[in-house]
Amino acid sequence: MWHKTGMIVHERDPYNAETSREGLLAPITGAASFYVRNHGPVPDVDERTWSLAVGGLVESPARLTLAELTENFAHHEVVATLQCAGNRRSGFLPVEDIPGEDPWGPGATSTARWTGARLGDVLRSAGLRDGAAHVEFEAPDVSDLADPPQRYGGSVPLGKALADEVLLAWAMDGDPLPRVHGGPVRVVVPGWIGARSVKWVERITVRTDPSANWFQATSYRLLPPETDPDSAGPGDGISLGPVALNCDILTPEPGERVSPGPVRVRGYAHAGEDRGVARVDVSGDGGATWVQADLAEAASAWAWRHWQASLELGTPGRRTLLARAWDTTGACQPESAGALWNPKGYANNSWARVQVRVGAQD
Template identity: 65%
Template structure:
């Protein structure tokens, strides 16, 4: 067993703060990701919180500010359970780093993503009890984990537009896969914002605040922005670039593994695809000849718009080295872009280029 109850074969990018993803095979053909294989993305040390003393503040542009313990939250609001996929904005960053170096950023592979069944209260129910005032346009989340990535160091935070916050899918979650949230995943309470980058599903929540403008927290105002290729991230002013929110259509190959040695002949190829926001994946294509020809893979139905879909196909693998390529289309007809070179950015966010692995057959 590895740190924080994770698998011993996790790919650990940093130990403090703990940032790790599972190997590809750990996610293959599993709609619900085991907790020990769920990726961990942190910006500072995991805080130590006494659940008995913990309180959630609901404040800002509200008529009736609230302060709730976990028991009060559970007793006062309807409990709901929903499956949702979380995905780091830096998922598949290694593919962009292969185009051009991305200094200071972890080289995430394709497994900084996972799906769980989350249990909690709808955020919109809590906001209704507080009574949003006119002018409330954004809902901010605050947490106690202090990150040295900000200058000066500050606690983590972020916000989403009120339209997203009032969606029935957005939860204040206290359980993951039927068990209390593990400490590493945000206990006692976290936000779950399906379809949006994982950075907005803030862990260890201490406050939910209604604002007229987006949060000025470093991780909302400065970080998690898509910057032009020539920008120095260290000198980018707050608000520069495009703030990241909804996840971009994406897919990757989970089995076989990149670099695998296999017998020539029929090979089963599997992976995941995820459309983001309220879209679903409509089709996944797989190629053994660098995109000159394609085979359509079998694709799982989406349980809801907020979860990934797994896909699979069996193709004839020729002797020698082969590049296996996969691409996805979403329910709007959009297709993943072909090349990571077209997507490179200095923070390495939102790589949704065609997935590629290389295998050797004998």
């Protein structure tokens, strides 16, 4: 389904929509085209009455209004790409179906310029006590995906929470944070899966251990392929945190007909946490030969890199274009989606594949 803004809508209740390939070509996505991942109804939060409780293992528990947050803490800005753990899930479907999960394509990722207070500044102002090791976020949106239904939440290790790039953001691209994107205030955790950038945050709790919230303890975990996800419990599988190295092809689009000869191929690549994108290779002959793409500069250490390459597609017929990224540690994306398939469809970072039609006829 297509939304009037060009978004690809997977669900309307709760609202879940990904950015179109065309929308992903811009270095800054824009709020109207930024992907949306919700687990329950979008809450109606009034910024005039909103407040943020800070508690747990802190010396001075506090409750901050929006005015206190914006006036008492230094403002910081970071350009950061957020990416859903289910980004490119549709690439798993030819391997095996994934019932009950939205078939996200490459558009469950977007980039914005975020403005807010550093989470670390807020935590330090409250004073951290001995034993502090994790920071939990809680929001008011209630999801019936959990049994029984519960508020959405999650946590990150204290070291990440104190990092300079992690914000309590109240602005997106210079404007007040839209409600659908977590306004009036959301957490922005660059380099980690979008599930940890909790929207509409109302409570922060410093803990000794990770959050026991269903979305932290049970949901966003990578399970072995033979596991029944409905029977998986807290702690099963691998907890998802930093984003896996990934890339995809944005143009040409799947099924597009192109003229024989040189074809311009464009896409994005993103490496999570403190890794950068170092190289992208593109192939028009199934991987027999590769062309090194030209990489655009990243807007920040936490933002994706766009790339482009010219491929010579001279033979009419169906051709599969491939792309693979390398990060600054020298790691490359895995080739096969089949080797990565898991019953929740998380973390598909296999090589990008787009089939096109060359020439006037197949």
